[in-house]
Amino acid sequence: MAANPSKGRVVAIVGATGAVGEVLLRVLEERAFPVAELRPLASERSTGTTITFRGKQLPVELVRPEAFEGADFVFFAATGELAKELAPEVVKRGAIAIDKSNTWRMDPQVPLCVPEINGAALEKHQGIIASPNCTTTPVVMALAPLRKLAKLESAVVTTFQSVTGAGLPGLEELDAQISAIAAGKPVPPPKKFARQIANNVVPLCETFMDDGYSTEEVKLLHETRKILDDPNFKVSMTCVRVPVPVGHSSSVLLETSPAITPEAAREAFAAFPGIRVLDDPKHNVFPTAADVAGQDDVLIGRVRRDLVSDRLWLWTVGDNLRKGAATNAVQIAEELMRRGLR
Amino acid sequence: MAANPSKGRVVAIVGATGAVGEVLLRVLEERAFPVAELRPLASERSTGTTITFRGKQLPVELVRPEAFEGADFVFFAATGELAKELAPEVVKRGAIAIDKSNTWRMDPQVPLCVPEINGAALEKHQGIIASPNCTTTPVVMALAPLRKLAKLESAVVTTFQSVTGAGLPGLEELDAQISAIAAGKPVPPPKKFARQIANNVVPLCETFMDDGYSTEEVKLLHETRKILDDPNFKVSMTCVRVPVPVGHSSSVLLETSPAITPEAAREAFAAFPGIRVLDDPKHNVFPTAADVAGQDDVLIGRVRRDLVSDRLWLWTVGDNLRKGAATNAVQIAEELMRRGLR
Numbered sequence: 001m002a003a004n005p006s007k008g009r010v011v012a013i014v015g016a017t018g019a020v021g022e023v024l025l026r027v028l029e030e031r032a033f034p035v036a037e038l039r040p041l042a043s044e045r046s047t048g049t050t051i052t053f054r055g056k057q058l059p060v061e062l063v064r065p066e067a068f069e070g071a072d073f074v075f076f077a078a079t080g081e082l083a084k085e086l087a088p089e090v091v092k093r094g095a096i097a098i099d100k101s102n103t104w105r106m107d108p109q110v111p112l113c114v115p116e117i118n119g120a121a122l123e124k125h126q127g128i129i130a131s132p133n134c135t136t137t138p139v140v141m142a143l144a145p146l147r148k149l150a151k152l153e154s155a156v157v158t159t160f161q162s163v164t165g166a167g168l169p170g171l172e173e174l175d176a177q178i179s180a181i182a183a184g185k186p187v188p189p190p191k192k193f194a195r196q197i198a199n200n201v202v203p204l205c206e207t208f209m210d211d212g213y214s215t216e217e218v219k220l221l222h223e224t225r226k227i228l229d230d231p232n233f234k235v236s237m238t239c240v241r242v243p244v245p246v247g248h249s250s251s252v253l254l255e256t257s258p259a260i261t262p263e264a265a266r267e268a269f270a271a272f273p274g275i276r277v278l279d280d281p282k283h284n285v286f287p288t289a290a291d292v293a294g295q296d297d298v299l300i301g302r303v304r305r306d307l308v309s310d311r312l313w314l315w316t317v318g319d320n321l322r323k324g325a326a327t328n329a330v331q332i333a334e335e336l337m338r339r340g341l342r
Numbered sequence: 343m344a345a346n347p348s349k350g351r352v353v354a355i356v357g358a359t360g361a362v363g364e365v366l367l368r369v370l371e372e373r374a375f376p377v378a379e380l381r382p383l384a385s386e387r388s389t390g391t392t393i394t395f396r397g398k399q400l401p402v403e404l405v406r407p408e409a410f411e412g413a414d415f416v417f418f419a420a421t422g423e424l425a426k427e428l429a430p431e432v433v434k435r436g437a438i439a440i441d442k443s444n445t446w447r448m449d450p451q452v453p454l455c456v457p458e459i460n461g462a463a464l465e466k467h468q469g470i471i472a473s474p475n476c477t478t479t480p481v482v483m484a485l486a487p488l489r490k491l492a493k494l495e496s497a498v499v500t501t502f503q504s505v506t507g508a509g510l511p512g513l514e515e516l517d518a519q520i521s522a523i524a525a526g527k528p529v530p531p532p533k534k535f536a537r538q539i540a541n542n543v544v545p546l547c548e549t550f551m552d553d554g555y556s557t558e559e560v561k562l563l564h565e566t567r568k569i570l571d572d573p574n575f576k577v578s579m580t581c582v583r584v585p586v587p588v589g590h591s592s593s594v595l596l597e598t599s600p601a602i603t604p605e606a607a608r609e610a611f612a613a614f615p616g617i618r619v620l621d622d623p624k625h626n627v628f629p630t631a632a633d634v635a636g637q638d639d640v641l642i643g644r645v646r647r648d649l650v651s652d653r654l655w656l657w658t659v660g661d662n663l664r665k666g667a668a669t670n671a672v673q674i675a676e677e678l679m680r681r682g683l684r
Binding site: 154156158178179181182183194195196199200201203208210211212213218221234235236237238240242243244245247249251253262281282284286288289290301302303304307308309311313315 | 552554578624
């Protein structure tokens with residue numbers, strides 16, 4: 001029997017002052033999430049500040065295990081280290097941890113969930129639930145609807161990732177560099193990114209591993225396989241940082257058996273919750289990062305047959321702070337309530 | 343018998359005041375091209391202005407067929423329409439037209455030449471020679487060296503193209519939008535591009551055709567096949583405009599038979615003229631658009647084995663105004679002289 005979805009829940013947010021934390025607060029408000037009590041938590045650096053929720057100023061408290069007592073949901077919008085240390089403390093206290101970091105995603109005990117795709121994976125949760133990387137979500141949202149038409153074989157993905165994928169420091173770095181360029185002043189040297197990001201594109205997101213891949217790139221392969229529950233699905237990828245404040249775009253070349261027509265793909269996308277098709281090249285209709293910023297839907301366009309094979313090209317764009325992070329986390333909590341799991 | 347390469351040539355530039363025309367002047371200077379007489383030409387709008395060449399101010403004259411009399415080389419750094427109308431007038435007057443527009447590239451009578459790759463194609467020229475699109479050149483430069491190692495089967499290419507691919511108006515549009523953003527003012531609406539380009543990426547270069555592809559995208563397929571002289575080589579592509587002043591980057595996933603190791607590929611690149619390998623991820627060495635701006639070499643990095651197949655990923659960057667346009671055009675003239683064809 002489903003729990004009463006309108007019963008108020010006690011919600012804690014770890015990292016309430018960060019880029020994702022701030023959007024989490026807005027998403028909880030917009031979706032009228034049944035919050036009986038909100039506990040904004042952060043590391044020492046941010047305690048003493050306040051956040052605004054439903055018109056009220058709330059003090060940001062230091063994150064520590066005791067703050068999880070009596071909570072229903074604890075959203076982690078913070079570093080992986082913090083989620084690693086503290087998610088078990090959440091579980092110990094009978095609450096559910098919903099983590100947007102990379103820490104728990106590949107743990108076999110932990111559902112990695114995009115509710116429109118694999119909400120059923122939540123049934124077996126053991127207290128910790130992971131939300132995918134902001135790069136994975138818009139790609140996997142574009143893949144999932146096509147499974148009813150054909151078997152998915154492989155995807156070649158090149159990403160165009162916004163600076164807020166690296167949080168507020170990423171945005172501050174872009175803004176400072178743009179201001180310097182506009183003023184004709186020397187551009188401040190990069191700190192968050194490996195190169196100047198304003199007026200440039202940087203084929204590195206996060207850090208390189210020994211095999212020459214970035215940590216961001218391998219996430220896309222493993223997370224996609226786990227969410228689609230298809231360990232054989234092939235993903236080839238290059239992940240690139242671009243000077244965009246919000247919104248991750250990706251070019252995707254998809255192989256299916258049998259081949260899918262662009263028309264059938266567009267129909268499947270349009271029928272899928274959380275996707276909006278913007279695809280009318282003749283009238284210059286296609287999605288860009290600027291279109292998706294502030295939107296919960298994933299936008300898909302440029303759906304077309306490859307010129308040299310029967311594969312399908314598409315262009316997918318998602319707000320990395322919303323569907324890529326905060327919105328998906330809130331949707332996980334909603335899905336848990338809908339299924340009577342809380 | 344080769345003509346004397348140091349004999350002075352009469353050189354005309356159609357479009358001398360544009361983005362590529364300006365770089366052409368600099369490249370002719372830097373390479374000590376044997377210019378006996380320089381004729382800067384432009385449409386009515388730019389006549390009356392002057393350009394600087396080897397420290398001298400030269401008046402820009404109106405482009406008209408009579409201006410080609412007695413010329414050796416006429417570089418077209420202008421619109422396709424102008425090249426279509428006037429290149430035959432160059433040939434009539436016994437000069438050689440070297441065109442960077444799209445007009446003549448696929449004409450079977452016209453060599454489409456990257457001198458390092460297919461300089462021999464110049465032998466059969468009939469007065470008009472085409473230089474490839476600024477997107478094609480860095481990609482085909484990365485493909486050509488690998489042909490001695492294996493048969494090239496296919497490439498999946500996603501481009502990150504700078505605004506000067508659309509000339510000076512593209513740069514002015516980016517600059518104006520960046521200034522507005524830095525000043526917190528409303529961003530001027532797009533004119534040259536289909537969407538705001540500052541703080542955004544736009545999956546459209548040039549214009550859409552009826553099949554949903556952009557004109558830019560099909561160029562990459564057909565030009566690559568012509569330059570490699572391989573009508574069966576498969577190129578899949580998405581072309582994207584990014585807020586970068588100069589420098590076109592591309593992610594390339596290459597299939598060969600047999601497979602090529604990253605090590606062998608790097609060796610072949612390093613041995614090829616006009617390529618510089620910047621590929622040491624452990625020490626954060628990889629090329630970006632900012633690194634290539636002002637350089638004649640094509641830069642290649644991020645060479646690695648695909649995670650799910652034996653294909654090869656690489657990242658290639660070229661200055662679209664130099665190797666993508668002006669430098670390649672001057673190299674064509676140099677190659678013609680070297681071969682005694684002028």
